[in-house]
Amino acid sequence: MRAVICRDFAPYDQLAIEVADDPVAGEGQLVIDIKAAGVNFPDILLVEGKYQMKPPTPFIPGGECAGIVSAVGDKVSGFKVGDRVIAATLLGAFAEKVAVYATQAAPMPDSMPFDEGAALITTYATTIHALKQRAELQPGETLVVLGAGGGVGTAAVQLGKAMGARVIAAARGQGKLDAAREAGADETIDYDAEDLKARIKELTDKQGADVVYDAVGGDYAEAALRATGWGGRFLVVGFAAGDIPKIPLNLALLNSRDIRGVFWGAWAARDPKGNAANMAELFSLYEAGKIKPMVSATYPLADVTKAFDDLMARNVKGKAVLTV
Numbered sequence: 001m002r003a004v005i006c007r008d009f010a011p012y013d014q015l016a017i018e019v020a021d022d023p024v025a026g027e028g029q030l031v032i033d034i035k036a037a038g039v040n041f042p043d044i045l046l047v048e049g050k051y052q053m054k055p056p057t058p059f060i061p062g063g064e065c066a067g068i069v070s071a072v073g074d075k076v077s078g079f080k081v082g083d084r085v086i087a088a089t090l091l092g093a094f095a096e097k098v099a100v101y102a103t104q105a106a107p108m109p110d111s112m113p114f115d116e117g118a119a120l121i122t123t124y125a126t127t128i129h130a131l132k133q134r135a136e137l138q139p140g141e142t143l144v145v146l147g148a149g150g151g152v153g154t155a156a157v158q159l160g161k162a163m164g165a166r167v168i169a170a171a172r173g174q175g176k177l178d179a180a181r182e183a184g185a186d187e188t189i190d191y192d193a194e195d196l197k198a199r200i201k202e203l204t205d206k207q208g209a210d211v212v213y214d215a216v217g218g219d220y221a222e223a224a225l226r227a228t229g230w231g232g233r234f235l236v237v238g239f240a241a242g243d244i245p246k247i248p249l250n251l252a253l254l255n256s257r258d259i260r261g262v263f264w265g266a267w268a269a270r271d272p273k274g275n276a277a278n279m280a281e282l283f284s285l286y287e288a289g290k291i292k293p294m295v296s297a298t299y300p301l302a303d304v305t306k307a308f309d310d311l312m313a314r315n316v317k318g319k320a321v322l323t324v
Contacts, residue, residue, distance in 0.1 A: 003095035004304050007058045009049030012308045017301065020060065023092075023099035025073035030102055032085060036118035037093040038064040039299075039307045039320040040151070041240050046091070055091055062093025062322075066108060066117030076102045084108045086117040088125070090265065093118075094304060096324055103272055106279050109287055119293035119319040120282065123155040126237065126264040128278045130213060131159055133267070134260045135233045139164030141210035144200055144227070146220055147240055148185060149176025151319035154294045156213045157183040162290040165211075168203055170196060170220070172314065179317040183294060191220055200227035208232060208255070221245040225257065233258045294318025 003020040025031045043061050045051040069083040079085070079102055087105040092098040108117045131137045143160040147153040148169030160167040161184040169180035170189040177188040189199045200209055208229025214221050218241025225234050225247060234257060252259055268275035285291045296318040299307040307320050 001096040002301065003060045004062070004301065005058050006047045006061055009047065009054070009057065012044055012047050013305050015047060015061075015304055020095065023097055025071040025076075025099055027074045028076060028101050028103075029073040029099050030069050030076065030079055030085070030087075030105055031071035031097055031099050032065060032067040032087055032105070033070045033097055034065045034067040034093065034095060034324045035114035036066050036298075036324065037062045037322045038118045038120075038122055038151075039304075039311060039322060040064070040122050041238065041311060042122075044308055044312065060092045060095050060098075062095065062098075063090050064088055064118060064121040065093035065098060066114040067324075070097070078102065079105065079107075084110070084117075086121055088121045088265075088268070094301065094322060096301075106276075106283075109283055111287060115295045115298060115321045115323065116293045118321050119151065119295050120286075123152040123319065124159065124282050124291065124293070125268070125275070125278060126262065127152060127155045127159050127213070128282060129264045129267055129275075130235050130237055130262040131156070131163060131211070132278065133274070134262050135211045135213075135235055137163050137165055137211055140166070142166045142168065142204055144168045144170060144209040144212045144224060145180070145185075146170050146191075146212070146214045146224060147216040148180035148183075148188075149173075149178075149317055150215075150240070150314075151294075151316070152215045152237065154179060154183040154318050155291070156215075157185050158291045159285075160213075162285055168200065168209070170224070175317060176314070179294065179296075196220055197223040197227040200224065204229065211235065213237060215240055217241045217245055218243045219245070222247055222251070225251050225259070228255065228257050230255045231257070233260055235260055235262050237262045295321050297321070298323050
């Protein structure tokens, strides 16, 4: 099979398409013929050796995919050859085939195209866990989403609205704000042109936000934390800006704010039943038309570095996907 191979931790432009052995379905595993694979910022961190885990090299990057089951290993129930599935792989999705444990896969609704299926797991599964289990977001609360025009940001906007929140979307530039509006945001803030803290306060009648969803980090985190109200919950989701902010802890004391970490992958491994329930809820919301992955850019497998270039340049509105 063809696959993207990371031979050593290095800048992502050194990735290459090579021929690799086809995977085999071991005990408890499926082999998926991949039709599409989601492209995410952590993929870049992984190949450059900057992620919190460093897999042995060489490896095939790619953390999520959608495709068709082509082989089923021993002791697998609930799946058969020919099933349409999505899977959280962590590694291995930037290829024509991948072997995953059955617990990593889920049947995909017939109404869902492969590109949207490939765009669902990482961003939406992370976000529903963040808003439901970590933030305990309630109907009528105000949710501020940083980086609201990207893949994880548009997922947070859509899920926030589906959960009954008022959503304020913050992003850089009109194009990203338009994407957030399309996803359902009630209000928008261009944090390059406006004072983030002051604008959040203004839009909440000086009460502050109930929940902040931060997958960006960098310079905007502290301003957004300062704009949360009494009992506010600040969700640490990621650091797409590159810089991990150093937050004065007195800001947690003031207004009895909570700073809550979100590590969906580790939680899903610890609570597979809870994760399965979240996935079932996502599929239900999709079929009800309340969420829809915003795939704005697709690339052939060979153009993986172009996809990464556009992701790093913030040129992707919503989600980027590799097609196989």
